[in-house]
Amino acid sequence: MLLAVDVGNTNVVFALFGTDDDGQPEIKSRWRIATDPRRTGDEYAVWLLQLMAIEGFERAAIEKIIVGSVVPRAIHNLTVLAQKYFGVEPLIAGDGAADWGIAVDVEEPRSLGADRALNAIAAHAKYGGDLIVIDFGTATTFDAIDFKGTYKGGIIAPGINLSLDALVGNTAKLPRIAIEAPRTGSVIGRNTEDQMQIGVFWGYVALMEGLTQRMKAEIGRPAKVVATGGLAILFDKHTELFDYVDSDLTLVGLALLAGRAG
Template sequence: MLLAVDVGNTNIVFALFEGTDIKTRWRIATDARRTGDEYAVWLLQLLAIEGYGKQDVSAIIIGSVVPRAIHNLTVLAQKYFGVEPMIAGLGQAEYGFHADIEQPSSLGADRALNTIAAHAKYGGDLVVIDFGTATTFDAVDFNGAYKGGIIAPGINLSLDALVGNTAKLPRIAIEKPRTDSVIGRNTEDQMLIGVFWGYVAMMEGLVSRIKAEIGRPAKTVATGGLALLFDEHTDLFDAVDSDLTLEGLAILAERARDRAT
């Protein structure tokens, strides 16, 4: 089985694949200082709870936007699973698509993996939105080439900045406002309207502009933690795919194995 490790700025997701199916997954807060031994104590117990052992893991692939985390995850793979991990974007696990941007080496692993998975699953011209610590918008053409995109503050970052830089505004949870009115009658409602509907308006406006530049019909694919929440309140998304980045890792690992044979 394949263990795919998606290292984000906020969380790391470990997913166990059997073929193209995710059998189970676990999430832990990202901490680049966490050692391979510490990962092992946590992960091996979770494997056992789900009825698996380290002998069930035959390959590991790591995709990371936190370079410092890669070394300790490599130690985990080598010491506790006896495998040399594939690193997304390197060696046999090169991405294999054209990055039509000024600095291809600056493209984050998560966005590259989303490009691979979205093209493989949905085809055609695409706009891929990933709700993470930052919210990214990526344009992928019908050939699978990455054409560029947008980086915006994630909605939680926006809320943190609002609350952290004002004296009296309270912390609120991200959720749909209680009514569809955009005229709030109290402080909390006004904040939620600004954050929630302001974010929806930003997404709709930016995607409209991206599609106008593409000049051809394009599907919009959303992934990340808040995709399902927003999908209930906008017609923007053609598909919501919460596992897009992990599936990109699995596709990349399969291609790497094919190259090696």
């Protein structure tokens, strides 16, 4: 089995992959832990091996490990985890045998984040054609991938949680609210909480729709929109923007990259 590790700015996701009846990567289980670059390989092992045992997975079943990270400091300790507890030399997404294998047509190709490259690989493999991938993470990213699978660039916007944190943290009286759709369809709030909910939620929908419309106009060809990340499902209920919602896009990108690396 393959253990894929996706290190984001907020969480680290570990996913075990097998294959389906068609030989395609299939997630068997996944676990999530808060990102902390100081967490040692031993600490990861205590946590991960217990969870694997609870769900009936043997350590010896792990034959390959791949790590994709936007937090460079976390890579060393995850390498220790792979070597010490699984006896495996991990693949590092974007390096060596696990080089992206896609054209990156931007001014500074090496600055492309691992998550965005992995999303591009998976989206092109699964959906084809010209694509816009929207990833709801700590930041919200919009990425353009052409019909050849070339990464063409994109947009970085503050994530909705960051926007809310800034709003609440820099005002004296505004309360903390949950990120959810407003209770009514009105965009004229009648109390402070409703007004904040409208501004955060519908403001973010407007941001997504407006930026995507501009990207499509610049691409000049029909482009499918793929949404991923934790909040994609929430927004999908309130906009017709997305052609596909794929919460596992980054993990599938890791699995595909590991398969190419042999």
